[in-house]
Amino acid sequence: MYKLTDAEELELKKRAVQLRKNVLAIIKAGDAGHIGGALSATELMTALYYKVLKNIDPKNPKREDRDRFLMSAGHKCLIVYAVLAELGFFSKDLFSTYFKLNSKLPGHPDMHKLPGIESNTGSLGHGLPIAVGMAVGLNIDKSSSKVYVIMGDGELGEGTNWEAAAAASHHKTDNLVVMVDRNKFQLGGKTNDVMNFEPLADKWKAFGWSTRSIDGHNLKEIVDTLTDAPFEKGKPSLIICNTLKAKGISFLQDTAASHYWKVSPEQVVQAEKELDAVAKELGA
Amino acid sequence: MSDKKDPRKTFGEALAEAGEKNSRVMAISADSSSGSQMTMFKNKFPERHLEFGIMEPGITGICAGLATTGKIPVFATIAPFVTGRNFDQMKVDLGYMKQNVKVVGRCAGLSYYHLGPTHQSLEDVALMRTIPGMTILNPGDPVEIKAATLAMIEHVGPVFMKIGSDPMPVLFDESKYKFQLGKGITMKEGSDITIIGTGTVLCRAAEAADILEKEGVSVRLINIHTIKPLDNELILKAAEETGKIVTVEEHYTNGGLGGAVAELLAQNCPTEMRMIGVNDQFGSNGPYDELIGLYGLLGPQIADTCRKFLAKGKCSCCGG
Numbered sequence: 361m362y363k364l365t366d367a368e369e370l371e372l373k374k375r376a377v378q379l380r381k382n383v384l385a386i387i388k389a390g391d392a393g394h395i396g397g398a399l400s401a402t403e404l405m406t407a408l409y410y411k412v413l414k415n416i417d418p419k420n421p422k423r424e425d426r427d428r429f430l431m432s433a434g435h436k437c438l439i440v441y442a443v444l445a446e447l448g449f450f451s452k453d454l455f456s457t458y459f460k461l462n463s464k465l466p467g468h469p470d471m472h473k474l475p476g477i478e479s480n481t482g483s484l485g486h487g488l489p490i491a492v493g494m495a496v497g498l499n500i501d502k503s504s505s506k507v508y509v510i511m512g513d514g515e516l517g518e519g520t521n522w523e524a525a526a527a528a529s530h531h532k533t534d535n536l537v538v539m540v541d542r543n544k545f546q547l548g549g550k551t552n553d554v555m556n557f558e559p560l561a562d563k564w565k566a567f568g569w570s571t572r573s574i575d576g577h578n579l580k581e582i583v584d585t586l587t588d589a590p591f592e593k594g595k596p597s598l599i600i601c602n603t604l605k606a607k608g609i610s611f612l613q614d615t616a617a618s619h620y621w622k623v624s625p626e627q628v629v630q631a632e633k634e635l636d637a638v639a640k641e642l643g644a
Numbered sequence: 645m646s647d648k649k650d651p652r653k654t655f656g657e658a659l660a661e662a663g664e665k666n667s668r669v670m671a672i673s674a675d676s677s678s679g680s681q682m683t684m685f686k687n688k689f690p691e692r693h694l695e696f697g698i699m700e701p702g703i704t705g706i707c708a709g710l711a712t713t714g715k716i717p718v719f720a721t722i723a724p725f726v727t728g729r730n731f732d733q734m735k736v737d738l739g740y741m742k743q744n745v746k747v748v749g750r751c752a753g754l755s756y757y758h759l760g761p762t763h764q765s766l767e768d769v770a771l772m773r774t775i776p777g778m779t780i781l782n783p784g785d786p787v788e789i790k791a792a793t794l795a796m797i798e799h800v801g802p803v804f805m806k807i808g809s810d811p812m813p814v815l816f817d818e819s820k821y822k823f824q825l826g827k828g829i830t831m832k833e834g835s836d837i838t839i840i841g842t843g844t845v846l847c848r849a850a851e852a853a854d855i856l857e858k859e860g861v862s863v864r865l866i867n868i869h870t871i872k873p874l875d876n877e878l879i880l881k882a883a884e885e886t887g888k889i890v891t892v893e894e895h896y897t898n899g900g901l902g903g904a905v906a907e908l909l910a911q912n913c914p915t916e917m918r919m920i921g922v923n924d925q926f927g928s929n930g931p932y933d934e935l936i937g938l939y940g941l942l943g944p945q946i947a948d949t950c951r952k953f954l955a956k957g958k959c960s961c962c963g964g
Contacts, residue, residue: 428712471741478712480741483732489702490737493709493717496694501713520733523702531694 362411362587364580372579374644375446376406380608381635382442382455387621388628390459393467396618397436400543400576400603401510407582408508409443415505418448421475427505428494430479432487433512433541434468435620440477441465449476485518487511488538492524495533495596506589509538514546516557522567529568534590537597538569541576543605545616564598576601609634648811649786651844652750655807656681658793659718663689668716669797672707674700676721680750700725704733704747711743716797722756723749723765723806731771738802739775745803746796752806753844753894754927757935761926765806769871770899772804779825780872781805782893782901784846785815788869791823799825808844808894810932815847828875832857834864837950838882841892842868842901845936849892851943856950863950874904876912883915890918890950894941897921918953920946 364372379402387393408429409416415426431440445452450464457463464473468482479490487509495507515521528536540560548554557563561571570591574581582601589597606618609631663669663685671682671693686693696703700721707717719726726747727734738745749768756763772780779801783792789807796803815831828840832853841849846867853865864886866878883889889909891902902919909915922939929935936942940949 479708480736483736486705486733486736489705489733490709490712492702493706494712495709496706497710497713497715500691500715503713520699520702520705523699524705527696527699527702527706530696 361584364411364583369579370642372406372410374639374642375410376402376579377635377639377642377644378446379406379439379442382446382452383438384628384631384635386438386441386455386458386465387623389456392459392620392622393438394435394619395438395609395612395621396545396605397433397512397541397543398439398442399606399608401436401439401541402607403577403579403582404510404539404541404601405439405443407579407586409447411583412586413508416447418476421449425503425505428478428491428507430481430487430491430507430509431469432481432491432509433484433515434481434487436510436512436541437467437469440469444474444476450474484512484515485520488521488524489527491536491538492528492531492533495528495536496531498535499533506535506537508586509536511538511540512546513540513542513544513551513557514554516540516560517555525564525567525569528596532594533596534592534594537586537589537599539576539599539601541603542600543603545605545619547616547619549616561600568595569598570595571598571600573600573602576603577607608638648813651786651789651807651812652679652681652809654786654789655720655748655750655793656684658790660684660688662794662797663692666716666797668714670694670710670715670717672696672703672717672719674698674703674719674721674725679722680720680748682720701730701733704730705737707745708733708737708741708743711745716744716746718746718748718797720748720750722763723752723768724763727765727768727771727804734772734778734804735775739778742777743802744800747802747804749804749806751809753808754932754935755809755844757932758929760929764927766896766922766927767899768804768806769895769901770903773872773899773904777801778872779803779870781869782843782871783807783869784841784843784867785812787814787816787818787821788823791821792869795823795825806843810844812844813847815850823869826870826873826875828878829867829869830864830878831867832863832865834862835886836862837888837890837954838864838866838886839890839892839946839950840866840868840879840901840905842871844894845892845941848936848941848943848946852946852950855944855947861950861954868901871901871904874908876908879905879908880913883909883913887915888953889915890920890946890953892941892946893921894936895921897923918949920949
């Protein structure tokens with residue numbers, strides 16, 4: 361388990377604000393986008409890419425000994441673009457092409473258009489099965505690489521997730537760590553109203569996973585937990601990450617409407633002001 | 645035609661042979677190892693055989709993930725469950741992601757003649773044809789099944805191969821046979837009419853060609869083992885030289901081989917066609933030969949369709 365120092369936590373908080381600014385910059389170029397899930401997963405992505413994932417190398421994105429990250433809820437790809445650009449996988453100049461013809465930043469990620477993307481997601485329920493295949497393959501090769509996945513909570517309705525959950529457990533993929541971004545909203549409203557999957561942790565436990573539940577915006581807790589996986593030898597790990605949809609932008613936060621945001625210029629100015637204020641407060 | 649062989653067993657033998665040649669080959673089972681004849685592979689390479697139970701969409705994604713680590717997964721099970729049930733995974737995880745996974749739909753077409761439409765697979769080619777980059781193989785005899793199995797594993801990219809389950813007659817001489825992916829085989833030259841057969845009913849097309857030949861008709865017989873990419877050159881040449889094209893397949897007449905040939909000809913060399921297969925109806929059930937006979941797929945029936953086509957010379961429905 362890796363314990364963040366206060367200084368490291370502060371550093372990561374500054375990174376997280378920058379990533380939120382990147383997300384906003386991309387959306388501004390296209391006037392719309394899936395902002396809610398991108399911002400609820402921002403701290404998870406910050407922790408993963410700046411503290412947890414090993415051998416992530418923008419100069420050699422296909423390094424064999426790299427840890428793999430898959431964004432199963434592909435509509436959260438803006439935060440993936442935000443972090444990969446920040447790390448130098450590609451230029452931030454690409455942000456302005458978002459939603460333009462043949463852009464390398466489509467509304468769902470394409471591994472053949474950008475370096476650093478491990479799978480083409482968007483159609484829900486695909487990321488976890490692919491991740492299980494990767495984890496099984498890496499185990500066969502006796503690799504020490506791990507596979508990390510962020511899933512949406514609305515995505516849990518897809519049956520393939522539960523097929524993969526059984527398979528991961530059956531094949532003892534303890535190199536697989538899955539985070540459910542539990543922001544509690546999906547397109548049509550609150551997840552528990554649309555289709556209730558509670559008690560969620562019990563379901564994963566029943567499928568043979570080792571589970572924990574954390575505050576998905578608390579960087580210390582995220583890093584502690586991710587670096588403690590596998591929680592049990594021989595079992596895949598599942599972390600329910602309690603988050604707020606569109607975290608960090610007051611007028612969107614914790615609303616179903618933030619799922620897909622059609623931007624007005626006034627709102628962008630307001631959102632930029634809010635993020636600037638947080639950055640200033642952190643000394644960024 | 646000589647002796648008959650079990651297409652699944654032939655596939656299983658070829659897979660085991662491929663496993664010897666290439667240690668990256670893995671056999672993936674959806675509770676289907678014995679039914680797909682992968683037991684031989686499993687016994688030889690137990691560590692390279694993975695069982696996942698009955699979860700075909702999930703397994704298709706798992707295969708894509710395995711492929712990203714350099715494995716060559718060969719996933720074989722009942723055809724409709726690896727084309728229809730998992731279509732989104734075939735499209736996204738294998739097609740869009742361009743993953744090197746080989747999917748084998750066995751007992752395809754009307755092979756499950758007693759089990760009805762849930763297990764019959766008359767739309768598999770139509771579905772797979774819509775996926776960019778997906779290679780579609782439909783070998784027509786045991787020699788070709790073996791060659792196609794080895795070739796699909798050597799080919800880099802997603803492949804769907806369909807095989808039947810009824811014993812198939814040997815049509816080709818193994819010592820001379822060469823499989824070239826994407827290239828059809830002219831089995832007989834002729835100038836009056838061309839019959840294009842594929843897969844399980846290639847032997848029926850060959851039987852029809854023999855019948856007609858004895859009646860003095862000059863029949864060209866083409867075997868299309870690769871439906872995608874289609875051998876455009878060979879088919880256009882046949883259309884130009886014989887003027888009449890008949891397609892024969894154990895599949896719906898829309899979207900399969902007939903559809904592919906019609907699309908090609910309509911845009912490049914409009915040619916009268918007849919398409920023999922199942923016409924927009926769910927398959928019935930009954931003994932195999934009787935069942936394919938319901939859809940005009942027996943050799944003498946194919947010959948009869950050709951005869952009428954040649955006699956009328958024009959459209960059989962409107963006489964125009």
